[in-house]
Amino acid sequence: MRKKQPVLLGIVGDSATGKTTISAGIRDILGADRVITICADDYHKYNRVERKKYNISALHPDCNFIDILEQHLCLLRAGKPILKPVYNHSTGDFDRPEYIEPKDFIIVEGLLCFYTKKLREKFDVKVYLDPEEDLRLAWKLKRDTSRRGYTKEQVMESLKRRAPISKRYIRPQRQFADIVVSFYRPKGHEEETGSNLNVTLVLRPTLRHPDFSAFLDPRPDIRERCLSISLGRDEGLPVDFLNIKGIITPMTAETLMDLIWSHLPDGIDPWDVEIGQYYEGKEKKISYPLAITQLLTTYHLLNVHLNNE
Amino acid sequence: MRKKQPVLLGIVGDSATGKTTISAGIRDILGADRVITICADDYHKYNRVERKKYNISALHPDCNFIDILEQHLCLLRAGKPILKPVYNHSTGDFDRPEYIEPKDFIIVEGLLCFYTKKLREKFDVKVYLDPEEDLRLAWKLKRDTSRRGYTKEQVMESLKRRAPISKRYIRPQRQFADIVVSFYRPKGHEEETGSNLNVTLVLRPTLRHPDFSAFLDPRPDIRERCLSISLGRDEGLPVDFLNIKGIITPMTAETLMDLIWSHLPDGIDPWDVEIGQYYEGKEKKISYPLAITQLLTTYHLLNVHLNNE
Numbered sequence: 052m053r054k055k056q057p058v059l060l061g062i063v064g065d066s067a068t069g070k071t072t073i074s075a076g077i078r079d080i081l082g083a084d085r086v087i088t089i090c091a092d093d094y095h096k097y098n099r100v101e102r103k104k105y106n107i108s109a110l111h112p113d114c115n116f117i118d119i120l121e122q123h124l125c126l127l128r129a130g131k132p133i134l135k136p137v138y139n140h141s142t143g144d145f146d147r148p149e150y151i152e153p154k155d156f157i158i159v160e161g162l163l164c165f166y167t168k169k170l171r172e173k174f175d176v177k178v179y180l181d182p183e184e185d186l187r188l189a190w191k192l193k194r195d196t197s198r199r200g201y202t203k204e205q206v207m208e209s210l211k212r213r214a215p216i217s218k219r220y221i222r223p224q225r226q227f228a229d230i231v232v233s234f235y236r237p238k239g240h241e242e243e244t245g246s247n248l249n250v251t252l253v254l255r256p257t258l259r260h261p262d263f264s265a266f267l268d269p270r271p272d273i274r275e276r277c278l279s280i281s282l283g284r285d286e287g288l289p290v291d292f293l294n295i296k297g298i299i300t301p302m303t304a305e306t307l308m309d310l311i312w313s314h315l316p317d318g319i320d321p322w323d324v325e326i327g328q329y330y331e332g333k334e335k336k337i338s339y340p341l342a343i344t345q346l347l348t349t350y351h352l353l354n355v356h357l358n359n360e
Numbered sequence: 361m362r363k364k365q366p367v368l369l370g371i372v373g374d375s376a377t378g379k380t381t382i383s384a385g386i387r388d389i390l391g392a393d394r395v396i397t398i399c400a401d402d403y404h405k406y407n408r409v410e411r412k413k414y415n416i417s418a419l420h421p422d423c424n425f426i427d428i429l430e431q432h433l434c435l436l437r438a439g440k441p442i443l444k445p446v447y448n449h450s451t452g453d454f455d456r457p458e459y460i461e462p463k464d465f466i467i468v469e470g471l472l473c474f475y476t477k478k479l480r481e482k483f484d485v486k487v488y489l490d491p492e493e494d495l496r497l498a499w500k501l502k503r504d505t506s507r508r509g510y511t512k513e514q515v516m517e518s519l520k521r522r523a524p525i526s527k528r529y530i531r532p533q534r535q536f537a538d539i540v541v542s543f544y545r546p547k548g549h550e551e552e553t554g555s556n557l558n559v560t561l562v563l564r565p566t567l568r569h570p571d572f573s574a575f576l577d578p579r580p581d582i583r584e585r586c587l588s589i590s591l592g593r594d595e596g597l598p599v600d601f602l603n604i605k606g607i608i609t610p611m612t613a614e615t616l617m618d619l620i621w622s623h624l625p626d627g628i629d630p631w632d633v634e635i636g637q638y639y640e641g642k643e644k645k646i647s648y649p650l651a652i653t654q655l656l657t658t659y660h661l662l663n664v665h666l667n668n669e
Contacts, residue, residue: 116459119443119459132431133428136457144456145456148454150405150428
């Protein structure tokens with residue numbers, strides 16, 4: 052049997068918006084052996100020393116081989132292998148390239164994956180991560196001062212320096228996503244960065260999302276507090292807002308996940324893996340809003356896969 | 361005006377057969393700004409340490425990303441840029457990849473460039489270098505003990521180890537060339553490695569070569585000693601053999617070169633550059649057989665370029 056065309060998922064968001072956390076869960080649901088994850092940072096044009104010398108941010112389109120990324124996505128989509136560049140975040144320099152053969156699902160996470168029309172056309176599903184800005188700041192501080200070895204001052208300085216570039220090149224990509232994921236802190240819990248975060252998913256009608264109305268109608272009194280769907284406008288256009296609170300009960304969350312899953316004929320058993328996982332230091336935790344976000348995205352990937360030739 | 365499709369020249373030959381010397385002269389005639397030279401060694405799959413560990417020779421097709429080379433030639437031919445891997449012969453490891461945009465002429469030199477049908481189809485002109493084996497040995501010893509820092513024993517050992525792989529994978533590519541270039545030493549001059557070498561060019565009718573008959577007929581008594589063309593068979597098929605002796609007079613050589621050139625309408629002035637150059641240590645020398653080989657090959661490249669859309 053001829054291999055099906057690979058399904059491509061693009062996950063775009065500024066630095067420390069949770070790209071890797073989201074994509075890792077999706078990969079676990081689909082099965083690591085069926086998924087290739089590509090970090091678009093690998094397509095940087097300059098290493099750390101050169102960026103400093105030329106005074107150019109890694110976020111800037113001119114600092115990235117956008118045309119080569121387009122070409123590589125095109126090749127992978129056509130079932131062809133690529134020799135992918137490798138940027139090493141530890142050394143700030145390039146390692147030897149890596150030979151990659153496409154698999155059923157290809158997840159591409161990065162800062163500029165929806166920057167050109169050619170790039171956007173490559174993706175079957177497009178997700179943009181847009182957490183509350185103060186929450187992103189907390190996430191970035193936590194990560195960069197622990198895992199990447201920067202001081203708090205360095206992180207703040209970098210954020211400040213990057214702000215105009217981010218605004219100009221990264222943020223405008225939000226409009227191209229099928230799903231916009233906005234985590235935010237519950238009122239009065241400004242210290243929260245984990246399980247109790249709420250999420251709003253902007254579900255654009257560029258994809259056919261599962262019909263949640265049947266599930267959400269019957270007991271609006273209870274569920275509306277933690278789970279709601281409402282029609283509205285985003286960037287001027289009609290969308291659905293799916294809102295999930297961090298304090299949702301496991302039962303309600305799992306019923307909703309079952310509902311999402313029930314739209315798919317068969318295949319993967321969603322309960323093989325614990326989705327919605329993330330780490331606080333070395334401690335593994337679960338977030339239901341995260342789990343539902345990952346599952347809904349996976350649902351779309353599987354749908355495309357089923358319908359692909 | 362739309363850019364013309366790039367013209368691709370493939371130069372294949374075993375180690376130390378003169379690939380770089382030939383290609384450097386062709387690049388000089390065409391003008392360095394119009395030429396990209398790619399060394400197919402860049403497409404090695406393993407670095408030096410890994411090749412030792414896996415006990416695999418760099419000459420073996422399995423030791424090279426043949427599929428990626430095919431892909432990259434295909435992209436360049438289509439006028440698209442590539443991110444080319446870079447193998448560093450000094451370190452025996454891979455450097456960061458290099459962004460290459462196609463130019464009018466692309467010269468690809470390597471050990472296995474005619475190994476697959478897909479590769480062969482990419483080239484407009486195919487040259488195979490097939491010097492006398494003892495001459496190649498002398499060239500290899502000279503180069504590898506001086507510029508690459510090996511001992512004589514190491515070079516001999518390497519040649520012995522590579523012989524069966526060379527016979528199996530490299531030599532059979534000879535049959536696919538449009539021009540086979542065989543330098544050889546004049547009888548009784550076994551020490552000769554330079555200007556006095558003779559060359560036989562096998563001119564296969566897969567390309568339309570210039571008509572040398574008018575030039576070669578008039579004074580056969582003098583010229584036949586240093587310059588002859590004769591019909592014959594090579595690998596069972598009809599070819600022309602063009603034989604040029606190293607002791608050819610500059611005047612005869614230059615008259616022949618003018619003849620080759622006269623077949624092209626205009627453009628490049630062949631006397632802008634000293635072709636046929638090579639180095640003995642740091643000393644620059646000229647070989648007329650080399651010059652004519654380079655010029656004839658260039659003639660074909662320019663012809664393809666003129667006729668390309």
